Amino acid sequence: MDQYIHGIAVAARGVPVTLIISLVAVLGGLVLGLLVALAKRSKFKILRGIATVYVDILRGTPLLVQVLILGYGVPQLVRAITGMQFNWEPLILVGFIACGVNSSAYMAEIIRSGLQAVDIGQTEAARSLGLNSRQTMRYVIVPQAFKIIVPALGNEFVTLIKETSILSMVGIVEVTRRGTLWASQSFQSFPAYIGVAVVYLIMTLTLSRLVSYMERRMAQSDRS
Amino acid sequence: MIEVKNLCKSFGDLQVLKGISETINDREVVCVIGPSGSGKSTFLRCLNLLEEPSGGEVFLDGKKINDSDVDIDEIREKLGMVFQGFNLFPHMTVLDNLTLAPIKVKGMEKAAAEEKARNLLETVGLADKAEKYPASLSGGQKQRVAIARALAMDPEIMLFDEPTSALDPEMVGEVLNVMKNLAENGMTMVIVTHEMGFAREVADRVLFIDEGNILEQGTPAELFGNPQHDRTKNFLSKVL
Numbered sequence: 001m002d003q004y005i006h007g008i009a010v011a012a013r014g015v016p017v018t019l020i021i022s023l024v025a026v027l028g029g030l031v032l033g034l035l036v037a038l039a040k041r042s043k044f045k046i047l048r049g050i051a052t053v054y055v056d057i058l059r060g061t062p063l064l065v066q067v068l069i070l071g072y073g074v075p076q077l078v079r080a081i082t083g084m085q086f087n088w089e090p091l092i093l094v095g096f097i098a099c100g101v102n103s104s105a106y107m108a109e110i111i112r113s114g115l116q117a118v119d120i121g122q123t124e125a126a127r128s129l130g131l132n133s134r135q136t137m138r139y140v141i142v143p144q145a146f147k148i149i150v151p152a153l154g155n156e157f158v159t160l161i162k163e164t165s166i167l168s169m170v171g172i173v174e175v176t177r178r179g180t181l182w183a184s185q186s187f188q189s190f191p192a193y194i195g196v197a198v199v200y201l202i203m204t205l206t207l208s209r210l211v212s213y214m215e216r217r218m219a220q221s222d223r224s
Numbered sequence: 225m226i227e228v229k230n231l232c233k234s235f236g237d238l239q240v241l242k243g244i245s246e247t248i249n250d251r252e253v254v255c256v257i258g259p260s261g262s263g264k265s266t267f268l269r270c271l272n273l274l275e276e277p278s279g280g281e282v283f284l285d286g287k288k289i290n291d292s293d294v295d296i297d298e299i300r301e302k303l304g305m306v307f308q309g310f311n312l313f314p315h316m317t318v319l320d321n322l323t324l325a326p327i328k329v330k331g332m333e334k335a336a337a338e339e340k341a342r343n344l345l346e347t348v349g350l351a352d353k354a355e356k357y358p359a360s361l362s363g364g365q366k367q368r369v370a371i372a373r374a375l376a377m378d379p380e381i382m383l384f385d386e387p388t389s390a391l392d393p394e395m396v397g398e399v400l401n402v403m404k405n406l407a408e409n410g411m412t413m414v415i416v417t418h419e420m421g422f423a424r425e426v427a428d429r430v431l432f433i434d435e436g437n438i439l440e441q442g443t444p445a446e447l448f449g450n451p452q453h454d455r456t457k458n459f460l461s462k463v464l
Contacts, residue, residue: 127274140324
């Protein structure tokens with residue numbers, strides 16, 4: 001039993017890193033995703049094309065491969081081109097960028113569906129009042145779309161927390177990596193990875209509850 | 225003053241407006257009637273370019289507005305629009321619905337915009353609803369807020385697109401009363417409506433649109449009392 005408790009304790013030490021990467025990635029992904037979603041609605045064909053290719057590539061390749069390209073491939077490429085030493089410093093940057101960019105492709109689709117779900121009459125009313133298309137987006141459409149997509153965003157956050165485990169492959173010491181390190185040193189593989197699993201479960205369940213609470217709160221302000 | 229010349233609008237192969245020419249003078253109240261699908265809403269929506277005309281010209285105070293180099297947002301400030309489905313912003317309080325455009329578009333101070341909004345709410349009889357959200361209002365109250373919201377921009381002209389069609393019958397009167405007051409205060413208004421009693425009482429002029437053309441027009445007495453075309457007679461016999 002002691003090994004299991006110890007396994008959980010070891011994995012828990014990785015929680016701050018896992019959470020900070022997930023949080024940065026979800027926020028970065030949200031901002032990037034919004035830009036991509038807007039590009040997809042743009043009247044310029046080129047912009048729409050770029051956005052489509054961006055989403056296709058990121059959703060069509062495994063996150064693990066993207067992480068390996070960014071973590072190992074990119075430094076080598078930079079060294080080859082510039083002849084200068086290049087390492088990701090601090091290493092956590094790889095996590096921020098890879099997970100943020102990857103998530104932005106999924107966010108873009110979520111946001112696009114949210115924007116589409118806002119009644120066209122809202123746009124017409126805002127434009128009729130003299131708001132330009134940007135102001136209409138910012139003050140009328142996006143706030144309503146955001147409310148619609150909160151559950152989907154929450155799910156994306158939960159997914160991200162789990163997917164950051166992939167970053168252990170490039171040596172970022174988050175929850176999974178803590179477990180792996182302890183397992184290889186103590187040969188307690190089963191308790192180590194059970195501990196890792198329990199820690200992920202606690203994070204994702206807590207977050208899911210938090211999201212459904214927020215959802216209920218937001219629905220209330222509609223009726224008051 | 226709005227002037228349209230040979231206004232045409234097609235959606236794909238469907239020609240909805242077939243060359244409408246018409247002038248709406250300052251302080252005039254014009255009601256647009258006609259069967260559904262006749263193009264009356266499209267006509268109204270072409271006036272503030274919510275629909276882009278396929279052909280013809282629209283002038284506001286002598287200036288052509290359906291031109292690519294015209295700042296349409298500036299034009300729309302002068303044209304208030306009220307919709308059948310209210311289209312209030314559900315995520316804002318009634319007060320914020322009214323102050324959004326004056327603050328963001330006209331650059332009004334928040335305090336001044338709010339004072340003005342409260343005065344407008346008073347005139348539509350909803351002073352006590354300023355802090356409420358639209359979801360808690362009845363249909364009639366929502367539409368009165370929508371009218372106040374349009375008025376907050378000090379428009380020269382108000383456009384109404386079937387403002388009472390989505391309302392329960394007992395709420396129609398309160399909205400029509402607000403519109404009647406506006407008319408009496410000299411607002412220029414173009415109203416697409418099925419409320420013949422209102423058109424007869426308030427309008428200076430009534431346009432009967434059928435199949436994309438203004439088939440007939442005149443004072444309410446002329447149009448309702450002595451319609452010339454069979455189509456007009458037929459339509460009026462069904463709705464009166």
